[in-house]
Amino acid sequence: MNDHGIDPELAALARQIPAWATELGFDRIGITDTNLDDYAPHLRRWLEAGHHGTMDWMARHADLRLDPDALVPGTLRILSARMPYPGAGAEALATLRDSAKAYVSRYALGRDYHRVLRQRLARLAQRIDTAARTFGGQYRAFTDSAPVLEKPLGEKAGLGWIGKNTLLIDREAGSWFFLGEIYTTLPLPLTPAAPEDHCGNCRACMTVCPTAAIIGPRQLDARRCIAYLTIEHDGPLPLHMRPLIGNRVFGCDDCQIHCPWNRFATAATLPDFAPRHGLDNADLRVLFGWSEAEYLARTEGSALRRAGFERWQRNLAVAIGNGPADMRSIELLRTRRADATPLVQEHIDWALERLGA
Numbered sequence: 401m402n403d404h405g406i407d408p409e410l411a412a413l414a415r416q417i418p419a420w421a422t423e424l425g426f427d428r429i430g431i432t433d434t435n436l437d438d439y440a441p442h443l444r445r446w447l448e449a450g451h452h453g454t455m456d457w458m459a460r461h462a463d464l465r466l467d468p469d470a471l472v473p474g475t476l477r478i479l480s481a482r483m484p485y486p487g488a489g490a491e492a493l494a495t496l497r498d499s500a501k502a503y504v505s506r507y508a509l510g511r512d513y514h515r516v517l518r519q520r521l522a523r524l525a526q527r528i529d530t531a532a533r534t535f536g537g538q539y540r541a542f543t544d545s546a547p548v549l550e551k552p553l554g555e556k557a558g559l560g561w562i563g564k565n566t567l568l569i570d571r572e573a574g575s576w577f578f579l580g581e582i583y584t585t586l587p588l589p590l591t592p593a594a595p596e597d598h599c600g601n602c603r604a605c606m607t608v609c610p611t612a613a614i615i616g617p618r619q620l621d622a623r624r625c626i627a628y629l630t631i632e633h634d635g636p637l638p639l640h641m642r643p644l645i646g647n648r649v650f651g652c653d654d655c656q657i658h659c660p661w662n663r664f665a666t667a668a669t670l671p672d673f674a675p676r677h678g679l680d681n682a683d684l685r686v687l688f689g690w691s692e693a694e695y696l697a698r699t700e701g702s703a704l705r706r707a708g709f710e711r712w713q714r715n716l717a718v719a720i721g722n723g724p725a726d727m728r729s730i731e732l733l734r735t736r737r738a739d740a741t742p743l744v745q746e747h748i749d750w751a752l753e754r755l756g757a
């Protein structure tokens with residue numbers, strides 16, 4: 401043991417971990433403890449206000465989310481890691497502004513991040529385990545795959561601060577990154593972290609949000625957020641929200657696109673996250689023309705699968721309704737209506753009416 405009560409072998413191990421993480425595609429990793437007390441009132445208030453909408457799973461496991469030791473008994477430390485993905489540049493903005501195109505959130509264009517991060521975190525845990533054999537530690541890797549409070553853990557581990565848009569932001573990396581964790585029983589030394597809020601007086605994310613979903617700094621009413629509406633929300637999209645969704649067919653990036661800290665983000669990204677099937681600049685009509693079999697084939701191994709075919713078609717119908725009143729769009733909507741589900745038919749009818757058909 402050294403002066404701080406840390407085993408020198410564990411201290412040496414902790415110094416090696418960032419280099420191993422970098423080899424695996426993570427651009428930053430930090431170590432934190434399991435105390436999330438500062439965040440508990442905010443999570444509870446959010447749930448009590450119903451801001452989670454129909455994401456019942458957020459309420460069901462709130463206690464586990466706030467207590468890592470209850471989720472994985474014996475957990476003493478959490479390694480929180482950041483993996484960058486290609487953010488939105490000028491081409492993305494052009495797609496977003498072209499109402500005949502589909503805007504798919506940048507995080508969902510390539511291979512499903514859950515798979516990429518889980519595999520790489522498991523490899524990192526294995527490497528740590530091999531080096532720390534004598535300590536007999538236990539390891540569990542997560543990425544948005546269990547009741548884990550990822551942003552607060554990342555903030556505590558020194559990976560950035562939770563910004564007004566509620567995302568974790570770093571001065572160098574911006575916010576175009578995923579988070580993943582390794583829960584461990586190893587008493588590793590903590591990464592010194594004093595998270596500083598660098599949002600200052602900027603309110604760009606709050607101003608540009610198309611649906612005014614950011615109801616206060618660090619307060620997101622998910623029921624208004626286009627990411628929630630297009631990905632998580634089942635059933636009909638609220639009528640007053642439909643025109644505001646524009647051409648965003650899966651998720652939304654606006655509060656990141658306009659964040660000044662993302663102007664300088666240039667982190668290297670893995671080839672896994674390169675766009676597939678031209679989804680970064682696809683024509684709305686082309687995507688709406690996909691059969692269910694085509695949808696399944698083209699979203700294999702991608703986060704796009706989370707929406708499912710029905711919601712995918714629902715979102716596309718709304719986006720086409722928000723686009724130019726082109727005869728080809730009207731004809732396509734009419735053709736697709738025949739074999740659509742009642743939910744999609746209702747959205748097609750809305751779109752047809754909006755296009756004056």
Ligand code: B12
Binds near residue numbers: 580
């Ligand atoms: C539920 C969820 C959603 C919901 C709700 C979003 C939200 N803000 O909570 C919806 C579907 C809307 C969503 C959307 C998106 N998501 Co999401 N989502 C999650 C999930 C599963 C849980 C988040 C959560 O805990 N929410 C609970 C609420 C209460 O958290 P919160 O609003 O951040 O508030 C906390 C803090 O801000 C803090 N706090 C608030 N005020 C104050 C004040 C003080 C004084 C203090 C100390 C603390 C504090 O305490 C609160 C409790 O923790 C995480 C994965 C995970 N397991 O953590 C991914 C995650 C947050 N999502 C992610 C991404 C990428 C997105 C999208 C960008 C995807 C897209 N392009 O469409 C959008 C962004 C929308 C946005 N502005 O947040 C990434 C974020 C990475 C990053 N850089 O931060 C995560 C971490 C997934 C991952 N593994 O990478 N998401």
Ligand code: SF4
Binds near residue numbers: 608610612626627
């Ligand atoms: S993801 Fe879009 S809708 Fe959701 S808070 Fe950000 S800008 Fe608003």
